[in-house]
Structures are given as C-alpha cells and as structure tokens.
Amino acid sequence: MLAGLPSRPASIARRYMFDHYLEAAVLPNGFEIRCRPGEPANEKRREKLYAALELINSLDSRRLRRIQGDISYMVVSWTDHAYYSPISNAILLGSSDVDRASPGMLASTIVHEGIHARLHSGGFAYFPGAVRNRMESICVRAQLSFTKKLSHRDYPGIWRSIYYIVHRLRVGSWSID
Numbered sequence: 001m002l003a004g005l006p007s008r009p010a011s012i013a014r015r016y017m018f019d020h021y022l023e024a025a026v027l028p029n030g031f032e033i034r035c036r037p038g039e040p041a042n043e044k045r046r047e048k049l050y051a052a053l054e055l056i057n058s059l060d061s062r063r064l065r066r067i068q069g070d071i072s073y074m075v076v077s078w079t080d081h082a083y084y085s086p087i088s089n090a091i092l093l094g095s096s097d098v099d100r101a102s103p104g105m106l107a108s109t110i111v112h113e114g115i116h117a118r119l120h121s122g123g124f125a126y127f128p129g130a131v132r133n134r135m136e137s138i139c140v141r142a143q144l145s146f147t148k149k150l151s152h153r154d155y156p157g158i159w160r161s162i163y164y165i166v167h168r169l170r171v172g173s174w175s176i177d
C-alpha cells in the first residue's frame, strides 16, 4: 500500500513525529533503518535488511545506489504490508514480515517500493485509478526482472512468487502496495 496523500495536515505531523520517535541506526552500507525502540529483535531485523540490500548490490549495484539516493530511510514498524511513504520519503516494512521473510523476499519488496520512490522523486503523484494501475505495473515489472535474478537459496518459494507476479501482470490485478 502506498500511504497516499494525507487528508489533513495533522496526519503529516503524526507521520513525522512517529518517524522521529523510532530508534535509528545506520547500516555499514549507509542505509538508515528506524525501528520501534527497545525491541530485542531489532538487531536481527537490521542484519536481515543489510543482507537484503547487499543482495540487491551484488545483482544490480546501480539499482541499489538509485534506491539509496531516492529514499531518506527505511522504517520497520507495525504496518501490515510494505509501502513507500512520500511524507517520510521512506520505505516502510512490517516488523513481522521482516522477521519471517528471507533476504531475497525482502530484496524483491525493496526493489518494488524503490520504484515508487523513484517515480515520486520524478514528480509523479500517486492517484487512484488508471494512474495507480500504471505505476503499480511499472513497479511490478521492475520487481519481476529483479526477482528472476535471485536463487532459491536467497528466496525459498521464489517460483511461486514469480508465478504470482506474472499472474498480477497478466490480469492487471493491482493491490495497493
């Protein structure tokens, strides 16, 4: 899901305050990760995100640099699915997803959300309807081309995931993520 445009300025303030309440740490590759403060799992979450980002780096280093240039940080919090937040200029991931996912699966998600960030930085606003469908289609295509480079070791269940992505493209089914 993409956060979309806030209906009230107050929601911008809330988002902003929330991000600043989080525990920020910078990975060795320069990515800033913000987690809920004081959770013992945070170290493991950062390690897994680092592995995911390094996987992107090993397969497509230009893409990783673009993502790094386009977003300000990444957030691991309560969200039930990943999205790019234009308000924070950040990729938001659910902590339970990060806990469960393989580095490959996270890498695939980050690539998708990274395209949303790129489109946003290029001045393309996210609107419901045809525009959203077109943007999701661009993100899913990039995600697919990246995911095909991953191995089963990086991403157990990768073939099912690729099948699902191809199916989404074929039927034009765009969930808002």
Ligand SMILES: [Zn+2]
Pocket (backbone or CB within 6 Å): 112, 116, 136, 139, 176, 177
């Ligand atoms: Zn999307």
